[in-house]
Amino acid sequence: MQLNIQQIKEILPHRYPFLLVDKVLEVDCDEGRITAQKNVTANEEFFNGHFPKQPIMPGVLIVEAMAQATGILGVKMMHSVNEQLDEKKLFVLAGIDKVRIKKPVVPGDILIFEAKMNKIKRGMCKSSVETFVDGEVVASAEFLAAYREM
Known part of the structure; x- marks a missing residue:
């Protein structure tokens, strides 16, 4: 499913400017996997200050985009088992481990996120x-991530 x-x-x-996933290429709820995409363009606002002469996408925004892709997977997996989402609740980030930024991301790059849901238990997703x-x-x-009332 796309x-x-x-x-x-x-x-x-x-929402803009903080929605960092442009497209979902595939979701497989049975396998607990998603492949999503972010097109990095030169007119992204953060490039004005990071860094004007040599633009690099901030690592924290790459991590946020990865978390958003995972959030989409969590929601789709809940729908696939017929669980109803509560409009008062959101998937919120509860922890980040083993973060590695291995190469700079620059304008013109297309980020492809491949996420796998490792465990879901009592409203918590790893x-x-x-x-x-x-x-x-x-x-x-x-x-x-935690599915919590806001």
Whole structure:
């Protein structure tokens, strides 16, 4: 299953400039996997200050984009087992482990996020994500997310 930006907006509460997933290429709820994409463009606001003469996407935004891809997977997996989402609740980041930023991400790159849900138990999700540019790993991390009332 693929998702376009409008379908992503129905799942994630994030909006410009903080919505960092442009497209979902594939979701497999049975396997607990998602492949998503972010097109990094020169007109991204953060490049104005990071860094004007040599633009590099901030690592924290790469990590946030990875977390958003994982959040989409969590929501789709809940829907696949017929669990109803509560509009008062959100998947929120509860922990990040083993973060590695291996290469700079620059304008023109296309980030591909490959996330796997490792464990779901009592509203807590543990996942691992790798991020690729042109088939090379540029970042990786493990996430813990909680489905909590806000």
